[in-house]
Amino acid sequence: MTIIKTMMPVFALAFSTYSFAQITGAEKDSIYIQQIEDHKEPDKVLHAEPLYIDLIRDLGARKGEKEWNIGLGLTDNLRFDSYEALVEYEWAPIDRLGLEVELPFTFYSPVNGTEKDSTPSNRLNSLKIAAQWSCLVHEPMATSIALGYINEFELSDFRQFGKPLIQGNIYNPFLVVAKRWGNNWHSLIYTGPMIAQHFDTNKFHTTYDANTSFHYMISGTRNFIGVEFNKTIDNGNFDMTMRPQMRVGIADNLLIGIVAGIPVSRENERLSSFVRLIWEPGHQK
Numbered sequence: 001m002t003i004i005k006t007m008m009p010v011f012a013l014a015f016s017t018y019s020f021a022q023i024t025g026a027e028k029d030s031i032y033i034q035q036i037e038d039h040k041e042p043d044k045v046l047h048a049e050p051l052y053i054d055l056i057r058d059l060g061a062r063k064g065e066k067e068w069n070i071g072l073g074l075t076d077n078l079r080f081d082s083y084e085a086l087v088e089y090e091w092a093p094i095d096r097l098g099l100e101v102e103l104p105f106t107f108y109s110p111v112n113g114t115e116k117d118s119t120p121s122n123r124l125n126s127l128k129i130a131a132q133w134s135c136l137v138h139e140p141m142a143t144s145i146a147l148g149y150i151n152e153f154e155l156s157d158f159r160q161f162g163k164p165l166i167q168g169n170i171y172n173p174f175l176v177v178a179k180r181w182g183n184n185w186h187s188l189i190y191t192g193p194m195i196a197q198h199f200d201t202n203k204f205h206t207t208y209d210a211n212t213s214f215h216y217m218i219s220g221t222r223n224f225i226g227v228e229f230n231k232t233i234d235n236g237n238f239d240m241t242m243r244p245q246m247r248v249g250i251a252d253n254l255l256i257g258i259v260a261g262i263p264v265s266r267e268n269e270r271l272s273s274f275v276r277l278i279w280e281p282g283h284q285k
Contacts, residue, residue: 033183042095043139047178048186048215050228051245051257051276055190056132057090057098059144059178065098066091066281073274075261080119083107084274088128096137098148102128121157126170128152142180149173154196164199171195174209186215186226207234222255223248240264243274253280 033046044060057065066089073084088102104126108119132148152170156163174192181187190211197204210233215226228243245259254277261272 043137045137045139045142045144045178045180046217047144047180047188048213048217048224048226048247050188050190050211050213050215050226051247051259052228052243052261052274053190053209053211053230054276055098055146055176056100056130056148056150057092059146059176060134060137061092061096061098061132063092063095064282068279068281070277071274073259073272075272076270078112078270079114080111081109082120083109096134098132098134100128100130100132102130104128121159123157124155126152126154132176144176144178146176147173148176166199168196168198171197184217184219186213186217186224188213188215207232221249228259238265241269241272253282254278255280 040062042060042062044058044062047059049055049058054069057067069086069088069090071084071086071088075082075084083106085105085107086102088100090098090100092098103124105122105124106120107122110116110119128150130148130150132146134144134146136143136145138144150170150172152172153166154168154170155161156165156167172192172194174190176188176190178186178188190213191209193206193208195204195206210231211228212231213226213228215224217224223246225246226244228245229240230243231238231240240263242262242264243259244262245257247255247257249255257276257278259274259276261274263269263271
């Protein structure tokens with residue numbers, strides 16, 4: 001009897017460990033989704049956010065959320081390589097509203113004997129400010145819709161910096177529609193016009209972007225694999241770049257995203273790559 005009493009806690013521990021190990025992927029997803037969506041108010045739907053054309057803030061943002069992003073990219077062009085770098089900060093001052101400030105840089109390096117003077121000048125492209133309002137968060141249908149606006153003050157390149165300082169402005173209203181299918185599959189549409197105004201001529205040029213993305217989120221995590229299709233219509237010309245990607249959590253509040261770019265119908269652009277480091281200060285699991 002003494003041996004049985006002694007072994008009972010061991011049996012109980014072994015059984016509980018075995019039961020925990022038998023939790024299915026679907027159960028892990030349900031637990032994780034519930035932690036994200038239901039542990040705070042207001043309602044929020046877990047969506048996979050694309051890594052290249054990223055959102056201003058999570059759809060259904062909650063007050064106090066914030067995030068730093070550092071991005072580095074390389075594009076192989078025919079006559080030169082271009083290197084992207086960006087620093088951005090996004091936060092939610094109130095529920096459902098996301099704000100963002102971004103500084104995107106581009107640096108150029110000639111290839112294939114191209115003269116350095118014939119390549120574009122290095123530049124801080126713009127000062128970008130943006131807002132995004134989640135106008136619909138429907139948890140039973142796992143669907144979110146947001147309206148947003150990005151304003152870019154285009155800056156002169158480093159060769160002519162300050163002459164003038166601001167060369168133009170880009171007006172970019174956009175719409176986001178996202179849906180989760182079941183627990184793991186995610187789809188998102190991000191679309192809107194980009195209206196560029198050049199101050200020296202006061203002329204306007206409009207292009208239209210339609211970006212779609214599909215992701216599979218690994219059970220019980222924020223890690224995912226997926227692909228973006230970045231499509232642009234410019235004066236009747238259609239360009240598209242496929243961007244397969246993955247996101248991996250390094251720590252609870254630190255993620256890294258890796259993106260490859262494969263142009264489908266671009267004449268002067270070849271393969272590209274992009275890495276995004278995402279830090280969420282104050283994020284708790």
